Structure formats: structure tokens, C-alpha cells
Amino acid sequence: MSSRTLPLLFINLGGEMLYILDQRLRAQNIPADKAKKVSTVAAWIEEDRKRVMNDIITTMFNKKFLEELFKPQELYSKKALRTVFDRLAHASIMRLNQASMDKLYDLMTMAFKYQVLLCPRPKDILLVSFNHMDAIKDFVKDTPSILSQVDETYQQLVEMYTPLPSGEFQLIRQTLLIFFQDMHIRVSIFLKDKVQSSNGRFVLPTCGPVPHGTQVPGLIRIFSCNGEELTRLQFNNGGNYTAALREGSFEIFGDRVTKLGTNMYSVSRPVETHMSGTSKNSTQHTKVNTAPNPLAKEELNLLARLMGGLEVQKPGNADSGFRVNLFATDEEEEEALISRPDELSYGVINIQATKDQQTNAELAKIMGEFSESGDQSPSASSKGDDLLAMMDGL
Amino acid sequence: MYHKEKSIQIKNSASALYNNLCVLRIAPRRLTYFTVVHANVVNMVSASWDGLNYSHRQLQSKEPNVATSTSLIMQAAFCVLTSRDLLVVTSQKGIQMYESDGSIMVYWHALETPETPTEQAVFARGISGVWENYICVGVSSGAMLVFDIPSKGSNITLSEVLHEHSESITDMASECSGSQECIANLVTADDVGNLCVWKSGEEFQLLNKIPGFDMSCSSVKLWKGTVVAGYGTGQIRLYEAVTGILHAEVNAHARWIYSLDIAPFSGLLLSAAEDSLVRVWHLTMTPETNSVEIAHLHNECVTDTQICGAKFCDGDGYAFAVTGYDLSEIIRYVQS
Numbered sequence: 001m002s003s004r005t006l007p008l009l010f011i012n013l014g015g016e017m018l019y020i021l022d023q024r025l026r027a028q029n030i031p032a033d034k035a036k037k038v039s040t041v042a043a044w045i046e047e048d049r050k051r052v053m054n055d056i057i058t059t060m061f062n063k064k065f066l067e068e069l070f071k072p073q074e075l076y077s078k079k080a081l082r083t084v085f086d087r088l089a090h091a092s093i094m095r096l097n098q099a100s101m102d103k104l105y106d107l108m109t110m111a112f113k114y115q116v117l118l119c120p121r122p123k124d125i126l127l128v129s130f131n132h133m134d135a136i137k138d139f140v141k142d143t144p145s146i147l148s149q150v151d152e153t154y155q156q157l158v159e160m161y162t163p164l165p166s167g168e169f170q171l172i173r174q175t176l177l178i179f180f181q182d183m184h185i186r187v188s189i190f191l192k193d194k195v196q197s198s199n200g201r202f203v204l205p206t207c208g209p210v211p212h213g214t215q216v217p218g219l220i221r222i223f224s225c226n227g228e229e230l231t232r233l234q235f236n237n238g239g240n241y242t243a244a245l246r247e248g249s250f251e252i253f254g255d256r257v258t259k260l261g262t263n264m265y266s267v268s269r270p271v272e273t274h275m276s277g278t279s280k281n282s283t284q285h286t287k288v289n290t291a292p293n294p295l296a297k298e299e300l301n302l303l304a305r306l307m308g309g310l311e312v313q314k315p316g317n318a319d320s321g322f323r324v325n326l327f328a329t330d331e332e333e334e335e336a337l338i339s340r341p342d343e344l345s346y347g348v349i350n351i352q353a354t355k356d357q358q359t360n361a362e363l364a365k366i367m368g369e370f371s372e373s374g375d376q377s378p379s380a381s382s383k384g385d386d387l388l389a390m391m392d393g394l
Numbered sequence: 395m396y397h398k399e400k401s402i403q404i405k406n407s408a409s410a411l412y413n414n415l416c417v418l419r420i421a422p423r424r425l426t427y428f429t430v431v432h433a434n435v436v437n438m439v440s441a442s443w444d445g446l447n448y449s450h451r452q453l454q455s456k457e458p459n460v461a462t463s464t465s466l467i468m469q470a471a472f473c474v475l476t477s478r479d480l481l482v483v484t485s486q487k488g489i490q491m492y493e494s495d496g497s498i499m500v501y502w503h504a505l506e507t508p509e510t511p512t513e514q515a516v517f518a519r520g521i522s523g524v525w526e527n528y529i530c531v532g533v534s535s536g537a538m539l540v541f542d543i544p545s546k547g548s549n550i551t552l553s554e555v556l557h558e559h560s561e562s563i564t565d566m567a568s569e570c571s572g573s574q575e576c577i578a579n580l581v582t583a584d585d586v587g588n589l590c591v592w593k594s595g596e597e598f599q600l601l602n603k604i605p606g607f608d609m610s611c612s613s614v615k616l617w618k619g620t621v622v623a624g625y626g627t628g629q630i631r632l633y634e635a636v637t638g639i640l641h642a643e644v645n646a647h648a649r650w651i652y653s654l655d656i657a658p659f660s661g662l663l664l665s666a667a668e669d670s671l672v673r674v675w676h677l678t679m680t681p682e683t684n685s686v687e688i689a690h691l692h693n694e695c696v697t698d699t700q701i702c703g704a705k706f707c708d709g710d711g712y713a714f715a716v717t718g719y720d721l722s723e724i725i726r727y728v729q730s
Binding site: 001002003004071072073074117120121122165166167168170171173174177178181182184197201202203204206210211213214215216217218219220221222223224225227230231233235236237238239241 | 407409410411432433466468486510511512513514515517561562564585586608609610612626627628629639640641642643644645646647648649650669670671684685687688689690693695697698699700719720
């Protein structure tokens, strides 16, 4: 549908990922003077935490990567996007086990789905994106080099999205909602705040301020042929609505007004997801994601650029010196991996973070899996060549 | 006024698309067909009136000239013509037409899609059968395709392409009162709220253009010469089609309107929006004073659901059906 959806999806999901990682890193934080291991998960000192955040944000806003991201294109498949975020989460010394990565991605996607659904009007998705951008800017405010990358992205967002009409934003929103279709993972912070019900669906209140540009429902005006108002009638709107709030700012700096997209986590509010008892609708897979897809070539382009922008990181030592756990204990993490229902597995493509021949070969093999066995679209081979050429050039 | 009846389960959940429910009543066979779009699939349910038999069918979107790539469906709608009924499915790649039971595809029209995606999305959306034997379909460029439909068979031809809208077509509707005295028999709407009023024929004639106010008109109906339009601001406006005179303006919903429907024999109007509410209204025409009035009758709240489709199941408005984003059922309401 809308070919302008991917940048918003990526930035908002990335923003949520940073909120969650920041919270977990702080939760596992131990003051520098007590920096010896107290559990199998190492102590993080503040310096390490900042370094991790900076590394991830640098990779997220890599110039070549963003260039690829902002091109008009269809949304990636869930599988491909998950792989991009896997790589992003590992763009630093931090390591996540499969179960923690799954949980991280569940939280990110459910949070953004919530924000998209609750946006009073489609254009507010841009305000949500700015909230995420504002927070990212705050994470790197002490590092001018990354800050300038972030500022450039603000510029791009403003240029690309602020002129769009409301109908176009609704198309973007509808495209995002198809991506999030049938996802009902329960998130305990949402359940506690009563914004999600126990069946996994978000609460949509019929009260509160109406969107900017909308009137409170209830008035019927009848006009004569000359245009003069003949009658005014009121009807019961079945809700409890109030007038719209002032409009948030669509500029690089400003008050966004909406709280959607701001950081809802803090060290004292741990996040858990419930895997059991998800709505039976989650087993109905959309056919969109299972069919092989020549668009996957574009997805791999993005992946290649992302990997090209990565420094080769030495992995942590054997007993996971720099591992982050999204669960309260290691045992919980292991249990989560075993008990994760099949229909919720992401089928992640495993790519190692090394810039060598092996990677090129592996990517080429994956491309082979994506292309049609029989009917090849005529441009398939040339796109494949482009991809390999680009890998060689990095 | 209405109470909830047993829902019909569908194979997939409904996608968030405008006018995402279509109903066709087959009186001779005591059946009703329902169609609901989910991503690249149309879910069709055939329900017997005694509530005992339900049969399901799924139609996939199609692009026969390109190796399998996903093509999302924007809308599915039944077109009731003098001699036959067809089911039309519009997607990012083109327009498919089926016999009304979905059994055979009788026609395929491919849209011109660029090799690399452009900023402007390409898709077909907005479907209406028009007197006497035409089917009109809108395109994201604002163009309208007019197809000439023979009384049977698959010899369907593209009769005209009309270029009156410059923004993406959102919805279109034909005169549903059954009266052939109305001069105008088609209204088309676009993403900036412009409305075009037409008279069908070998060459379609533009009778009037009602300017929008920069707000998308997502759903439109035409009844007894009155245009009923629903907007993204949650407003409903009633216009006299040929003159553009505004008869009424209603602050109807707190969110974007997704669907409107009219029961032609009773003048009941159904509106549904992202705000979880379905509202029933009554339209009255007074030809002597050339006035049209609208009165509110009833509300139904579908808790925690953004509604994407709502249609009456019969010409009197005795029953109506509703679909919502992420919901795998068609909810039904019947007059008490």
C-alpha cells in the first residue's frame, strides 16, 4: 500500500527498542565501586550502558542505511524486519539470547501497535515518531557526531511527511495495521495500566478529547436552500467526549502534546510478556508473510547496508560477560525459550556479524531461497548482482 | 431499537480498510453473501436465512503477469446490475471480477504499475455498479475506469477512463432508491473530499462537482438525489447532488468514518467509525420544500474495536452487520 511507511515503522520500533534496552541496562546496573559479578549476568557500569546506546543509535542512523530506508518501497515482511532488528540489537558489545530477543521484539511491536491504534488522527503517528526521535536525541546529547546524524534524520522526516494530506497518513496507518494484524501478545505493563484487556486487545475508550480538527459528536444542523441554518438538534453520542487539545508541533523542536511514543518504562516497572492464553486468532497466519517474495531483494539490500555499517565486535567471553537478560532470572529466560508457542516464532534468518567471504556466500544463499524456483521476474538476476557488488564495495 | 444476534465467524480477521464489508441478499435461494477483506484475501461467507448453514470461500488477489508477489486488496464489493450481479475485487495490481458467488473469475484488468515503487502508491479502490450495465472502479491516481458489462459471459470491455478527480478515489456509489427519475445516478469521492456527480451512459456526463475541504471523504452514498458523505473528521454531510446545496451537517463521530450505508426502502442510514460506534439515522425528504432532514435513532458500541465495515442486510434496514479491525467475526444486529 503506502510506499512511505517503512521509515516510520523502523524509527518507532527502534525507539521502543532503545527504551527497553535502556531500562534493562539500568536495572542490571551496579555502581562502579561494586563492579564485580554478582550473578552470571555481568554488572553494567554507566559508561558501558552509554556506550551500548551510542553504538546502537549510530548504526540506526547510519547515512547509507537511512538512504535505503527512505526510498519509496513496500513494507518488509515481518521476518525480514525482525532480522534487521536482531542485527541492530547486536551492534554493540551487548549480547541477547534468543528468548530475550524474542521478548524484546514482542514488546517493541506491541508498543508501536498500541500507539498506532490509539492515535486520535492518522497524522498523529508523525507526532509519535517525533516523541521517539526527541528521546533518541536525548540519549546521545553528549555525543555531537551522532547528534548530527539524528538531526539530519529529523530534517528528512519533516520534509517527507509534513506536506502529506490526511488521506495519505490514513493509508500509512492502514499499511501499518496490516503489518500488526492479529498480534495480541499480552504485555504486563499494559495490563497493569488497563490499556490492554486480558484477551490481548487494546482498550479503546469512548471518552476523552476528540482529535484535532474533529468536533465533539452530537450536533445536527439543517440548512435551507439559501444556506441559512434552519434547525439545530442534539443527539446522545453514547460516550463522554471533550474538545480537542491544542495541536502538537510538527517541527524539529516543539511540544508534541501527545504522550504516545514517550518512554513508559522505568527501572521500577519491569516488563514481562505472557505467552500462554494468547487469543486463538493468533494462529491464523496471514498469507502475506508465507509466500516467497521478490521484494525480499530490497530487504536484503537494507540488511547489507546495515551490516556494512557495523564495526566487527569481539563477542563477549564464554560466560556471557556482556549479556543482557530481558527476564528476571536466567532460568526464566531459558523457560521462555522452551515454552514459546510455535505460531509466535519469528523464523529469524541467522547472519553472523563478520565482513568476510562467508557472509557474502550466506547472503547469496539466502537470496537464492527468496527467488522463485520457476518463474523468475526478468530483473531478478540484475538485482542479485547489485547486491553482491555492493557487499564487495563495503 | 436493535439487539445483537449471533455473530458469523470468518476465517481471517478484517483489515483496516474503508467500507470493508459487503452484503448481497439472494432472496430466491434464501441466502445472504458477506465479503470481508483480509490483506490479500477476500473472505466470503454464504449464510442461509434459517441460520443453519454457513459455507466459506476465500478469493486471492491476483497478478497473472508477474511472479508471485503479494498484492494487497483494497476493497471487495457486489455490483447489482439489471441483468446480473458481479463481485468486484480491487487491489494494488488490478481489478478482478467474479460471478457473485465467487466461483469463477470472469475478468481481469491490470493496473499500470511502475517497475520500482514510486512515492505515490498505485492501487484501485472505489467500486460501484451503475445503471444500466456499467461497473465503475476508481484508481489511486484519481482516474475512474468505466467497464461495459454484457448480460452474461466474460466479454467485458473498458468503455471509458474519466479524469475528473486529481486525488486518490476513496469510494463511489450509485443511486440506490431504484427510481429511474433521478438525473444523477453516480457519485464519486476522493482523498481531499471532492465529490463528483455523474449521469451514466455511453459517455458519462459530469453533472456537478462539490468541492471538499481538504479532508478525505472515505464513504459516500446516493439516495433520492441526495449525496450522503462521511469524512475523516467524523462529520457526515448531506448535499443535493445536482446543485451541491448543503442540506445538513452532522458532527457524527469522534474519529474517522469508515463506512456508510442506506436502506433504500425506509431511508435508514448507518454510519460506522474508528471510534467503536455504529449509529443509525433516519433521512426524510420533503419534496415540496426541497428539504432533507436527518434524525438520530440509535447507537451501538462495539467495545474496543475500530469498525471498518457496516451494512444493512436488507432494503428496509431490519438487520445490519458490522466488521472491525482484528475481529474474526461479522457481528449482526436485528430490530427488536
